[in-house]
Amino acid sequence: MVASTPVSGANPACFDTSWLPRLESLLAAGRGAGADLVEIFLERTDHLGVLAEQEVITNVSPSFGMGAGIRVFRGERDGFVSTNDLSAQGLLRGLDQALGMLGLMLSSGPSTGPSKGFEGLGALRDFSAVKSDWLERCPSLAEATAKLLEGTARLAQHGEHLQARRGSYSRDWQSVLVAASDGTFARDIRLHQSLGLNVLAADGDHRAGLGRRYGTSDRPDDLRDWDADAAAQDVCSSVGTMLYADYVEAGQMPAVLANRFGGVIFHEACGHLLETTQVERGTTPFADMVGESIAHEAVTAIDEGLSEGAFGSLSMDDEGMEPQRTVLIERGVLKGFLSDRAGELRTGHGRTGSGRRQSHAFAAASRMRNTFIAAGPHTPDQLIASVDKGLYCKSMGGGSVGPTGQFNFAVEEGYLIENGQLTKPVKGATLIGEAKEVMPRISMCANDLELAAGFCGSVSGSINVTVGQPHIKVESITVGGR
Amino acid sequence: MADNRLNPEALSARLQQLAQAAAIHQWDLGASCSTDTSVQVDRGEAKQMKGAQRSAITVRVWNDKGLVGITSTSDLSDAGLERALGGAHAASAFGNSEETPAFSPLATAPLVSLDQPLREPQPILTLLESLKEAERQLLDRHGAIGTVPYNGLAQRSSERLYLNSDGARRHQLLTTASIYLYARAEEAGRKPRSSGAVRMAYGTADLDIAGCIEEAAERTIAHLDYAPIETGSYTCVFSPEAFLDLIGAFSSLFNARSVLDGVSLSQRDSLGQSLAVPFLSIRDNGLHPGNIGASLFDGEGTPTAPLELVEGGILRNFLHSEATARAFGVHPTGHAGMGAKVAVGPDWFEIGPTPGSGGGQQGLDRFSHGGPLVVIDSLSALHAGVKASQGSFSLPFDGWLVAGGVSRSIEAATVAGDIRKLLKAIVGFEGEAKVTPDGLCPYVWVEGLSITGEA
Numbered sequence: 001m002v003a004s005t006p007v008s009g010a011n012p013a014c015f016d017t018s019w020l021p022r023l024e025s026l027l028a029a030g031r032g033a034g035a036d037l038v039e040i041f042l043e044r045t046d047h048l049g050v051l052a053e054q055e056v057i058t059n060v061s062p063s064f065g066m067g068a069g070i071r072v073f074r075g076e077r078d079g080f081v082s083t084n085d086l087s088a089q090g091l092l093r094g095l096d097q098a099l100g101m102l103g104l105m106l107s108s109g110p111s112t113g114p115s116k117g118f119e120g121l122g123a124l125r126d127f128s129a130v131k132s133d134w135l136e137r138c139p140s141l142a143e144a145t146a147k148l149l150e151g152t153a154r155l156a157q158h159g160e161h162l163q164a165r166r167g168s169y170s171r172d173w174q175s176v177l178v179a180a181s182d183g184t185f186a187r188d189i190r191l192h193q194s195l196g197l198n199v200l201a202a203d204g205d206h207r208a209g210l211g212r213r214y215g216t217s218d219r220p221d222d223l224r225d226w227d228a229d230a231a232a233q234d235v236c237s238s239v240g241t242m243l244y245a246d247y248v249e250a251g252q253m254p255a256v257l258a259n260r261f262g263g264v265i266f267h268e269a270c271g272h273l274l275e276t277t278q279v280e281r282g283t284t285p286f287a288d289m290v291g292e293s294i295a296h297e298a299v300t301a302i303d304e305g306l307s308e309g310a311f312g313s314l315s316m317d318d319e320g321m322e323p324q325r326t327v328l329i330e331r332g333v334l335k336g337f338l339s340d341r342a343g344e345l346r347t348g349h350g351r352t353g354s355g356r357r358q359s360h361a362f363a364a365a366s367r368m369r370n371t372f373i374a375a376g377p378h379t380p381d382q383l384i385a386s387v388d389k390g391l392y393c394k395s396m397g398g399g400s401v402g403p404t405g406q407f408n409f410a411v412e413e414g415y416l417i418e419n420g421q422l423t424k425p426v427k428g429a430t431l432i433g434e435a436k437e438v439m440p441r442i443s444m445c446a447n448d449l450e451l452a453a454g455f456c457g458s459v460s461g462s463i464n465v466t467v468g469q470p471h472i473k474v475e476s477i478t479v480g481g482r
Numbered sequence: 483m484a485d486n487r488l489n490p491e492a493l494s495a496r497l498q499q500l501a502q503a504a505a506i507h508q509w510d511l512g513a514s515c516s517t518d519t520s521v522q523v524d525r526g527e528a529k530q531m532k533g534a535q536r537s538a539i540t541v542r543v544w545n546d547k548g549l550v551g552i553t554s555t556s557d558l559s560d561a562g563l564e565r566a567l568g569g570a571h572a573a574s575a576f577g578n579s580e581e582t583p584a585f586s587p588l589a590t591a592p593l594v595s596l597d598q599p600l601r602e603p604q605p606i607l608t609l610l611e612s613l614k615e616a617e618r619q620l621l622d623r624h625g626a627i628g629t630v631p632y633n634g635l636a637q638r639s640s641e642r643l644y645l646n647s648d649g650a651r652r653h654q655l656l657t658t659a660s661i662y663l664y665a666r667a668e669e670a671g672r673k674p675r676s677s678g679a680v681r682m683a684y685g686t687a688d689l690d691i692a693g694c695i696e697e698a699a700e701r702t703i704a705h706l707d708y709a710p711i712e713t714g715s716y717t718c719v720f721s722p723e724a725f726l727d728l729i730g731a732f733s734s735l736f737n738a739r740s741v742l743d744g745v746s747l748s749q750r751d752s753l754g755q756s757l758a759v760p761f762l763s764i765r766d767n768g769l770h771p772g773n774i775g776a777s778l779f780d781g782e783g784t785p786t787a788p789l790e791l792v793e794g795g796i797l798r799n800f801l802h803s804e805a806t807a808r809a810f811g812v813h814p815t816g817h818a819g820m821g822a823k824v825a826v827g828p829d830w831f832e833i834g835p836t837p838g839s840g841g842g843q844q845g846l847d848r849f850s851h852g853g854p855l856v857v858i859d860s861l862s863a864l865h866a867g868v869k870a871s872q873g874s875f876s877l878p879f880d881g882w883l884v885a886g887g888v889s890r891s892i893e894a895a896t897v898a899g900d901i902r903k904l905l906k907a908i909v910g911f912e913g914e915a916k917v918t919p920d921g922l923c924p925y926v927w928v929e930g931l932s933i934t935g936e937a
Contacts, residue, residue, distance in 0.1 A: 051823065053743065056580055059823035060573045063554035064565070081533040084556040094533075101531035101606050145576055164744045164871075200745055200871050207872040209745075247874075250713050250898075250934035281524070281631040283666065361534060398866030404666065404674040406894055408878045410866045430867060430876040430896050432934070434673075480876050480896030480934040 014128055015042050015177035015187060022088055023179040024121055026095050030072055031118040031181050033104045038095070039180040039341070041069040041318060042086065043360040045173065046135060052148035052167040054156075060141065067360035072098040076346050080363040121185040127315035128175065131189035135173045137220035138191070144169050147223055151197055154232030160240060164200040166211075169193070169223065178320035186320035192311065192464050193222045194453060197235045201243045208242040208427070210395065210412050211235065215311040215453030217464065238395060238413050241425045248414060248426035248481035254390035255431065255474045256383045256417065260452040261396050263467035266301060267371050267456070268399050269407040269435040274303075274328050274336075275354075275366040276343025277459055285405055285436045286334055294334045295439035298376055301329040303338055305353060305369035311453035312369040312465040316353070319364050323353035328371075332440075340366040358461025365460040372468030376445025380471040383444050385420040391429060391479055392417050405434045408480070430480035438477060446471035487515045487537065487558075487641070490653050494645045496560060497541070500567050501647065508544035509567070510585065510646035512781055512820045513537075513558070519603060520636035521610045523617050525629065528610055539563070540820050542583075543570040549577025550822050573822070583824050586804040586814050589650035589783030594769060596776060600639075601657045601685025609635045609686060613661070616691050620665055623699035626706055630698075632664035632678065637686050644783040652783050658775045659686040663698040667706055675708065675891070677701035677860075677880060682774040682919055701859070704882070708891035711883050711935030716856040717909070718897060718931045719848050722916040722923035724858045724879065726831055729764065730920060731868040731875070732901045736766070736791045736799075738806035739826040745871045747902065748797065750810070757797045758905035761839035764792040766801065768816070768829025772917035776830070781820035786829060789815050794836045795905075801826050831921035835911055842910030846927050853885035856933055858897060873900045895935040904928055 023040055030038030044066045051059040068091055071080045079101030081094040096106050139147070151167035159165070174190045198211030212235050216222045257265060278284035286294055295301075305314045305323025316322050319341050327335045339347070340355030343366045355364035384392060392415040399409030411429035415422045451468035493513065501509050515537040522529040540554040541563070551574030553566045613635040620630055637659040644652040664678030679697035683689045720728070732747075735757070740746035748757075758764075767788040768776050779785055782804050790798045802810065803818030803826050819825040835841030848855055858881045867877040876898040882889040912925035 050576075056578055057576055058578050058581070059821060060576045061552060061554070061821060062569050062573055064569070065556035067556060077528050077531075079531045079533075081535075083535040084537045084558075085535060090535075094535075097533045101528075101533070103607070141573070141576060209869060209871045247898075250896075250932065252936070280529075282629045283631045361536065363530065363532070398863075400863040400866060402676065402862060402878075404676045406878070408863050408867070408896070410863075410876065428874055428876055428898060430878070430898075430934075432878060432894060432896060434894075478894070478934065478936055480878075480898060482898050482932040 014132065014175045014189065017124065019177065020121060026091055027179065027181040028118045029106055030095055030099060033099050033106050035072045035074055035099060035102070035104060037073040037181050039071045039178065039319065041360055042177040043067055044175045048141070048171045050144050050148055050169045052145070052152050054152060054165055055149065057145045057149065068094060069360040069363065070094045070098050071363055072102060073345070074102040074104065077102055078342060082361040118181045119183065121179055122183040123185070125186040127186065127188040134189060134191045134220050138171055139223045144223060147226065147228065151228040151232060154229050155197060155199055155236060158233050159199060159201065159236035161201045161203040161243060162199050163202040166198040168196040176318070178318065180320065184320040186316050188315050190217065190314065191220060192217050193219070195223065195226055197231055199235055199239050201239045203243060206243050208239050210239050210242065213453060215464065216309045217311055217313050219309050242413055242427055245425035245427040248391065248429040248479060250479060250481040252476055252478055254387045255393055255477050255479070256387060256390065257393045257469070257472050257474065258395065259448050259468070259470050260450045261454065261467060262393060262472070263372055263452065263469035264396050264399060264454065265407070265409055265431065266373055266469060267368060267465070267467040268401045268409065269433070270301070270439055271303065271368050271371045272401055272458065273405060273435055274338055275368070276337050276339040276347045276349050277365050279337060279347045279349070280343065289334050290336060292334055293332045295329050295332040296442050297332040298445050299329055299332055299439065299442050300374040301372070302327055302374060303368050303371040307370050307451065310370045310451055310466045314369065317355045318357045319355035321351055321353045321355065323369060326352045338366045338368060340364050356460060356463050358463055362460040365458070367458060367460060367463055368456060368465050370451060370466040370468065372449060372451060373445060373470065373472060375447050375449040375470045378444050378446045380446045380448055383446055383471050383473045384417055384422060386444065386473065387417045388419060390417045392422055393431070405436060407435065408432045428481050432478040432480055438474060441475040441477070442472050443475050444473040488513055488643050490643055490645065490651055493643070494651065496563060497567070497645070498647070500564050504567060504571060506543050506567065506571060508647050510542050510644070511539060513539040513643040514640065516638055516640035518636060518638045519606045519609065520634055521606060521613050522634050523610070523613050526614060526618065531606055531610065533606065539566060541566045541570045542820065543567065543574055545571060545574040545577070548582055549574045549579060550582055551575070551577055552822050577822060581805055583805045585646050585648055585650070586782040586784040588785060588814055589644070589646060591785055593778045593785050596769060596778065597771070598656060598776070599684050600655060601687065603637050603639060604686045609637065612686070612691065616661065616663060616695055620663055620695050620699055624667065624703050626667040626669050627665045627699070627702060628668060630663055630665045633662060635661045635686070642777065644779060646783065650783045652779045654778050656775055657684055659683050659689055661689050661691055661694050663694055665698050665702040667702050669706060675702065675705040677705055680919060684774065705880065705891040708893045710893045710937035711895050711933060712937040713934050715930055716854060716933050717927065717929045718856045718858050719912065720858050720926045720928065721860065722925065723918050724861050725833065725926045726918060726920040726923050727861050727864060728875070729831060729833065730828065731864045732870055733828045734870045736801050736828065737826050738800035738802045738810060741800060742806055742809060747871070747873050752797050753799070755797055756795050757792055758795040759842065759908045760795040761835050761842045762792060762795050762905065762908055763834060763836040765790050765832040766828050766830065767832050770830055770832065770922065772922060773830040780816045780818045782814065782818045782824065784814040784816040784818060786816045794839055801828060831923070833921065833923040834915050842908065843927070844910065846910050846912040848884050848912060849887050851884065855884040856892070857882045857884055857889065873902050875899060875901065893936060895933055898932045898934065904931070
């Protein structure tokens with residue numbers, strides 16, 4: 001293994017215990033001012049982004065940063081302030097501003113030590129102890145650029161009519177510390193690496209573009225272990241097929257969705273509606289349906305933060321709680337919601353280690369981690385064979401869900417199913433529906449569950465997640481096309 | 483205006499000192515800082531109140547071989563600056579020798595003066611009361627409006643800076659405020675419907691909150707009575723907001739960076755060729771008074787300026803950075819970001835009939851037209867449904883089916899097509915151009931678009 005030095009400079013130190021008196025002073029001051037709870041989130045980051053196009057590295061973009069998020073609760077209300085200023089004065093100013101949002105005021109400067117309602121921080125729960133050398137163990141910039149260029153070269157080797165070939169690499173290192181006036185005191189280091197290959201193929205009037213993204217957490221060797229050749233073959237095979245595909249005909253039809261990133265539909269269409277953030281807003285149709293059937297009995301769905309190396313896994317959430325394995329739906333019956341500190345306070349659903357945020361600039365919110373539909377008893381071929389005329393969605397693009405639960409997803413690589421067989425490729429398909437209507441129509445699940453890395457944007461910013469499922473069959477769904 | 487946290491003179495002097503010590507002879511820097519406050523409410527109570535102080539700098543250096551490296555940080559201390567400079571120098575070893583950015587030749591050209599008043603921020607509790615009142619008024623507008631699940635009132639004081647080792651120094655101070663209200667309405671036995679509105683201004687006191695409430699209520703109520711639409715080909719009328727969103731999603735048509743990268747539908751020789759109907763004009767004009775929060779200069783210090791993109795349906799110009807302009811033999815246009823590979827993007831579009839062209843079919847009026855017409859009020863999921871490099875789109879939308887002068891909200895539908903065909907299928911324009919946060923545009927009629935419905 002080749003040791004490396006982060007391009008942006010020396011490895012920034014983790015937050016050490018010298019922070020304890022300063023944090024306790026701030027927490028005591030906040031409680032003394034009348035807050036029910038004060039939480040401080042400290043963060044240091046080191047990011048590296050690299051872009052390769054054709055045979056050239058065209059962009060190397062390192063960055064590093066630091067900041068704090070200070071959240072104050074009083075009753076069910078909260079105020080949140082973020083700042084890049086980690087000085088004692090900067091943090092105190094942030095606390096004062098957060099308190100002011102709730103009509104509270106600091107008495108006269110920071111307190112020292114425990115005060116009424118604050119017994120001091122508990123023992124440090126240190127999840128970072130075995131991770132301190134992770135940044136140094138990541139591939140050097142020279143290794144990263146070489147690996148990406150290998151990826152774009154493999155694309156050239158395996159693809160035809162490729163007008164543009166891109167490989168991208170992102171490495172995010174984050175050191176965090178959470179301290180709260182309920183005694184929470186926890187520290188962690190996170191490492192996420194992701195790789196993407198994208199191509200644009202063109203032949204006369206025919207054009208097709210698609211990509212694949214791979215990502216892991218907490219594996220410094222991830223880039224080194226990446227099989228560039230297999231990834232390039234996968235991308236080139238798909239784009240070669242889609243280049244000459246016809247547009248899909250619109251209509252209602254059954255669909256079989258492939259495993260891995262096919263799970264983005266459950267994530268978007270249903271998963272978000274099972275976050276307490278949506279319960280608080282009154283924007284989920286499932287708010288009062290725990291214990292009731294909301295999906296076909298073939299469907300069991302889980303969200304967890306525990307799968308080793310998965311992009312959405314974490315040792316602790318951004319509120320200092322260890323993640324759980326949360327069963328959302330069991331054989332079609334709604335079992336529970338994903339909840340964070342504010343969600344528990346406002347909805348009564350217990351915390352699940354799901355309080356997550358993009359950075360210190362966002363207050364944590366209930367968010368998904370690794371979310372998937374569990375494997376079923378069938379083979380993928382059985383699902384396809386059960387459809388007379390429908391759509392096979394091998395690869396999904398992005399999508400979104402609206403405030404009334406309507407969702408839509410682009411199908412990146414699709415095929416017609418005719419008489420139980422995959423026939424010609426089709427492009428331009430969009431899957432449209434509403435979670436409440438579609439969940440009961442997922443009638444068959446195959447036995448080939450796999451996860452795929454992705455990014456999820458929502459109220460607390462963009463976070464790393466995985467989505468996943470086995471092949472699933474939806475009895476009927478609206479397919480937008482031409 | 484909040485405390486001015488950037489000191490151009492001190493930053494420049496410090497960076498020059500650090501660069502000299504590291505034997506770096508060419509550098510530039512982009513910096514920004516801002517102070518934000520925002521509130522959200524939920525049925526008369528504070529939902530969340532937020533404050534933020536943000537700072538960021540990006541340092542770019544050229545090494546002895548002329549290759550460029552960058553590093554960004556939120557740490558504006560001396561130590562942060564020194565580390566950023568060192569990081570940029572280390573990254574320059576991997577700079578692209580085939581395309582190296584240089585200083586913009588316009589980085590010291592005069593800037594225009596815009597009327598951008600600087601407003602004092604209001605106390606956050608004042609924002610809270612204003613938003614509570616706005617929510618209350620919106621809820622009172624119709625019995626079916628039960629919540630306003632997405633809402634916010636925000637204000638920002640910010641500044642931007644560009645410096646380079648040749649003495650360029652750009653500095654801009656700005657205040658902005660915004661409000662958005664998205665209501666959710668539901669009638670017994672029917673699906674919930676949602677719509678909303680946004681307003682921007684230079685300060686909270688300048689915001690047209692009443693107009694925002696009115697528009698959000700009107701749009702939400704108009705969608706209460708809905709019906710599915712049959713799949714088929716329709717003449718569509720895009721609202722100004724929807725058409726601007728669509729053109730923005732396909733702005734790689736006008737982007738020299740995308741052209742050079744081979745991911746635009748346009749080619750180097752597309753200039754002078756027909757892109758649209760002969761009566762369409764598209765202009766990028768970040769300096770339009772309707773563009774609240776306009777930047778006076780881009781990431782390379784080039785002044786913002788109007789640029790004709792399409793005139794009489796002919797593609798006239800591309801948006802440029804310094805590097806792409808050099809590759810095309812033209813001047814930078816003021817649309818650059820900052821980086822080792824510099825991104826290019828539009829500012830604010832003005833779309834409408836080309837003067838003297840007649841403007842297509844005259845007298846278009848969706849309410850007096852016999853129909854059927856599909857009015858596309860707002861498009862969703864552009865990030866997923868637009869394939870900019872392929873020209874295709876398939877997008878969910880909110881809108882109305884108009885037939886015989888009667889309009890009814892469409893339950894759920896998508897519109898699909900190809901941008902090149904759409905630009906050639908524009909029938910004409912309806913009404914006066916409307917100022918929106920993304921640009922200026924009238925209603926735009928387009929024939930023959932595919933609509934997928936659930937009827």
